[in-house]
Amino acid sequence: MSKVRIYSLAKDLGVDNAKMLEILDGLGVSYKSVSSTIEEDTVELIKQILEEEARDGAPAAAAEAQPQTTPPAQAQAAQPQVNQGQAQGAQPQVAAASSPTATAEREPQVAAAAPAEAEVPHRAPVVTIMGHVDHGKTSLLDYIRKTKVAAKEAGGITQHVGAFEAQTSKGRIVFIDTPGHEAFTTIRARGANVADIAIIVIAADDSLMPQTREAIAHAQAAKVPMIVAINKVDLPQADAERVKTDLTQLNLVPEEYGGDLVVVPVSAKTGEGVEDLLEYISLTAELEDLRADPKAPFSGVIIESRVDRQAGVLATVMVQQGTLHVGDFLVVGEGYGKIKAMTDSAGGRIKEAGPSTPVQVLGFSEAPASGETVLSAKNEHAAREVIGARASDRRDSENARERRKLTLEEMMGELGETRTVNLILRADTQGSVEAIQGILARKESDDVKINVMLAGIGAPTEGDVLLASTAEATILCFSVTPSGGVKKVADTKGVDIKSFRIIYELIDEVDRLLKGNVEPVFEERYLGRAEVRMVIRHPKSGNIAGSYVTDGMFRRNAKAKVTRGKAVVYEGTVVGLKRFKDDVREVQQGYECGINLDWEGVLEGDIIEASEMVEVEQA
């Protein structure tokens, strides 16, 4: 008995895929995607249902049509990758709609006027292309751009805006044209999701390489559906079968091997397979049911921005919901701007832009960072109010973060819930990687799961740090160390990179993470007290409190609390300590010293108390 793919059947019967899935749901047939296959008897049932519908002029109740005795064969599993993805565009809608301050006033009763879910129009998918260096990401994007982008306006020079729109026989597809997972994760690191689908490009003559694995890990972490494009199939040494076999080792099983992964052989050089790839993108998008309301309050994400010497700040915004108009006020982070002009990705001037449209906006005074979310405000005053509220929220949360200690629940996760510890593993050899993974696998319990997001040979990369920051993972290194640059990025992103030379020390660290001591807990500890006996004005350092340490000791960089009478007049830091003319690290009780605070208000007679934050050992 032959099997048929759902989308081919839909095409043959002249109905859309959504309709086909609706009928299958009614029949209780399970499927993973529109490229799943169904049995012939199910096909017959579907035909009957459609005939009945056509006869009655109304949708037939699919469930009633199901015969009692012979349940239809189940569809073959297909494309779990495709199903992993949520409709990413749905998230910003919620965020924007729930923002009380920065909403466009075009639709005053958005909630009441919002169309029901089914009426919200579909939007074009946004696709990102990732893969190993030289596997052909840029060539593939160039081929699609050359063949699918409408001719530019005469004389117009298309500038690089970070995204372009391709017109295909199946509709519009938007490509993020900064290839590589760095761009993808930079955006994700800010909590935004722009891509709906990730194309993983793998060269047929090279197969899986370290960055291919990274790209796959990034797409999986983002829960973005993946399609694999096996590129360079025109080369004589191309071996697409090897790529497919190699993929199975990552538990990604291509459809032809009975699995779920959509794999499309292509050549960015000859164009072979590119149409198929575009078709698969459209099918995946259809399955994801991507929708956005052009009438809803606007929200979008910054794809990239730059400063043009003549024009000023040019930022590319991906419209995710609502519609942008020239003249709108936009709020990004703690800055705002008024749109003076907008250009589409083909370089043409436009006045408005709806969902899934990348537009270059002129009007910001400072270049916003990639991945920042953008909202609109009805006027300059409203924009300023939003920014003011954001600044004060930020200050509050910074203060709260400084003060607060982690609760047991925060450290352990909700009691009774399974916790997952995300790890990225880097080691010197494949043997070490496998040995460590073997030990880790035995450490899992019902309460705690270990998710090794990426295990690779060699020092951790910036890409690892970005992945770790979005997935709240810890990077563990065995016999490899991060470069200074990577360490710096990790510091700014708050990612822990821990290096070990002895395997059991690494395992001890994992034990600590499993126990839930993910973040160290700090406690304030008293150091000493000093009396201010005179205030000396220093030309470079400002006011220095000439003091006498009456108790304990003072240390540079300690926290300082200044009391005047009974009132605490300042809390800050000891930024410098001097004994006579020398800078010193510490001064003990019974000695005089100069204390330099990050404050100029100190007076004779004040008492300065020093303390420091120390890490508390967890039981």
Ligand SMILES: Nc1nc2c(ncn2[C@@H]2O[C@H](COP(=O)(O)OP(=O)(O)OP(=O)(O)O)[C@@H](O)[C@H]2O)c(=O)[nH]1
């Ligand atoms: N024969 C053949 N060569 C290709 C194909 N696609 C890309 N190439 C060549 O492979 C090389 C690398 O292609 P790029 O498109 O620059 O690869 P990339 O993945 O964008 O590389 P990076 O941007 O450096 O990460 C170039 O010399 C391309 O001409 C293809 O389908 N067939």
